[in-house]
Amino acid sequence: MKKIIFGFTALSATLQAHAAGFQLNAQSATGLGRAFAGDAIIADNASIVAKNAAAMSLIDKPMFSIGAVNIASQVDFSNIRYTTPSSSTQAVGDTGLDNNTFIPNAHLVYPLEGTDWTLGATIHSNFGTDVEFEDSFEAPIFGGKTYLSSINGGFSAAHQLNESWSLGGGIDLIYGEGEISRTPNSATPLRIDANGVGLGFNLGVAYLVDEDNRFGLSYRYSPELTADGDVYAWEQGKTDSVDIPLPDTIEFSGYHKLNAKWAAHYSLQYVAWSEFDKLTSEHYSASIKDYAWKNAGHVSVGITHQLNKDIELRAGYMYDLSPVDQISSLSIPDTDRHWFTFGGSYAATDQLKLDLSIGYLTGMQTAINESQTVVDEYNIEATVNTRAWLVGAQLNYTF
Numbered sequence: 233m234k235k236i237i238f239g240f241t242a243l244s245a246t247l248q249a250h251a252a253g254f255q256l257n258a259q260s261a262t263g264l265g266r267a268f269a270g271d272a273i274i275a276d277n278a279s280i281v282a283k284n285a286a287a288m289s290l291i292d293k294p295m296f297s298i299g300a301v302n303i304a305s306q307v308d309f310s311n312i313r314y315t316t317p318s319s320s321t322q323a324v325g326d327t328g329l330d331n332n333t334f335i336p337n338a339h340l341v342y343p344l345e346g347t348d349w350t351l352g353a354t355i356h357s358n359f360g361t362d363v364e365f366e367d368s369f370e371a372p373i374f375g376g377k378t379y380l381s382s383i384n385g386g387f388s389a390a391h392q393l394n395e396s397w398s399l400g401g402g403i404d405l406i407y408g409e410g411e412i413s414r415t416p417n418s419a420t421p422l423r424i425d426a427n428g429v430g431l432g433f434n435l436g437v438a439y440l441v442d443e444d445n446r447f448g449l450s451y452r453y454s455p456e457l458t459a460d461g462d463v464y465a466w467e468q469g470k471t472d473s474v475d476i477p478l479p480d481t482i483e484f485s486g487y488h489k490l491n492a493k494w495a496a497h498y499s500l501q502y503v504a505w506s507e508f509d510k511l512t513s514e515h516y517s518a519s520i521k522d523y524a525w526k527n528a529g530h531v532s533v534g535i536t537h538q539l540n541k542d543i544e545l546r547a548g549y550m551y552d553l554s555p556v557d558q559i560s561s562l563s564i565p566d567t568d569r570h571w572f573t574f575g576g577s578y579a580a581t582d583q584l585k586l587d588l589s590i591g592y593l594t595g596m597q598t599a600i601n602e603s604q605t606v607v608d609e610y611n612i613e614a615t616v617n618t619r620a621w622l623v624g625a626q627l628n629y630t631f
Contacts, residue, residue: 254361254380254564255479255503258301258335259283259354261624265575265589267548269534270497272485273438273448276577277585277628278339281352283483284450285388285400286436288350291341299587299626300336307363307565308617314371315611324370324612331362352388352402357381358454359478363563371562372415373604374612376422378563382408388434396440404432404452410459412563422520424474426461444489454478456507463513463520471515479504481529495536502529505555523564525555532571544577546589560600565616567598575624587626594619 258264260279263271271283275290278297312324337356344351359382365375388402409427436450456477464470485499506527510519534548550571556564575589595618604610 254359255481256335256357256360258303258622258624259337259356259358260297260339260587261299261301261575261589261626262297262546262577262587262628264301264573264591264622264624265548265587266497266534266536266546267532267550267571267573267591269499269532269548269550270485270487271499272436272450272483273446273487274485274497277587277626278341278352279337279354279626281339281341281354281386281388281402282337282356282384284436284438284448284485285352285402285434286390286398286438286450287448288341288343288352288388288390288400289348289392289398289438290446291350292343294340294342294631295628296338296340296631297626297628298336298338299624300334301622301624303331303333303335303620303622305333305593305620306330306618309562309565309614310617311613311615312371313613315609317609321611327365327369329363329365333362335360348392350390350392352386352390354384354386354388356384358384358452361564363565371610371612373610374414374562374602376412376414376563378412380408380410382406386434390436390438398438400436400438402434404434406430406432406457421464422466423462423464424459424520426459426463426474428458428460430455430457446487448483448485450483452481454480465513465516465520468516468518468520471513473513473515474520475512475514477507477509479507493538496534497536498531498533500529500531503527503555508555523561524557526557528553528555542579545574546576547574549573554598560598560602562600562602562612562614565598565600565618567595567616567618569593569595569618573622577628583630585628585630587624587628589622589624591622591624592620593622 259282275287278295307329310326315321339354341352364377369375385405390400392398412424414422434452440446483501487497489495505525508525510522530552532550536546552569554566556566573591578586600614
């Protein structure tokens with residue numbers, strides 16, 4: 233079993249309308265503009281260190297990238313029907329959750345002159361969610377607050393074996409905080425407020441067929457995290473830790489320069505969400521909450537157009553699969569999503585480049601049917617619609 237001391241952090245969190253599960257795709261504004269298609273191999277700026285350490289070998293001068301993605305998201309719940317032990321099924325008024333979140337990132341790639349080695353560092357977030365219902369919500373045992381936020385500080389190295397092959401890897405230091413609360417009544421609440429630090433790693437390979445065609449493959453290990461803090465779970469009493477499994481990811485990307493003006497690229501990402509089966513504590517005999525998710529991921533395609541020597545345009549589409557299987561949840565209202573994105577780069581000087589991007593995300597309408605049997609018999613059904621606008625900006629400086 234994968235386990236390491238961990239918590240959640242307050243750098244960034246987003247409403248559950250950004251990426252499937254509670255994964256974040258906000259490592260760079262450049263990647264957002266192409267729906268992250270080709271992101272494990274394109275290596276057009278220092279943000280590559282967050283996706284595939286091996287592809288850092290494609291950068292021949294020291295480079296620094298800093299930016300942020302802002303997410304304005306909305307989840308709408310309708311056709312809500314709530315059943316309690318003391319009453320028959322009743323209709324609950326439609327409700328919605330709005331959120332606006334700013335997610336920063338920064339990356340550095342530094343080729344070691346006269347060697348085949350490149351070093352890199354990154355700070356970004358891979359996981360986060362922030363769902364909070366109003367206190368007046370009529371089904372508080374399913375509403376309440378679910379907050380998870382993380383920051384990933386990574387250090388990586390790449391080695392160019394020959395003109396075609398490069399290998400890379402790195403260590404990820406994860407810090408964060410989070411909070412979960414449900415208040416069906418004063419005697420049987422669910423409250424979690426925990427934090428800590430964890431350690432993961434990543435591996436990558438880059439293969440150049442020729443100057444116009446290349447492929448990248450990366451793997452990221454995420455540990456099962458034991459978050460330390462205050463934990464009170466239903467009728468099991470109070471304890472001081474909770475175990476949270478995080479998924480490993482594998483990403484494959486391709487890039488093909490079609491001519492002097494056009495390029496096509498794509499990515500296939502696999503996320504082992506089946507590892508996120510339940511929240512537990514070693515001090516409890518029963519789980520805190522069951523999820524039983526299935527493995528999922530996304531597929532994305534994109535194009536890049538060199539408009540002139542200073543301006544580059546890009547666009548992309550992503551289909552993002554939800555990991556929710558048999559157990560749906562009002563607190564993580566997940567669904568398959570479509571991403572439509574557009575972006576561009578402007579070379580202000582030979583050393584300074586500005587990236588801007590915008591994306592629209594829309595989730596497929598889905599139905600939630602969630603039950604709670606730890607404290608009597610409760611059930612809720614609802615129809616869920618999700619959507620979000622994403623805007624990113626980034627500065628890239630070559631030394």
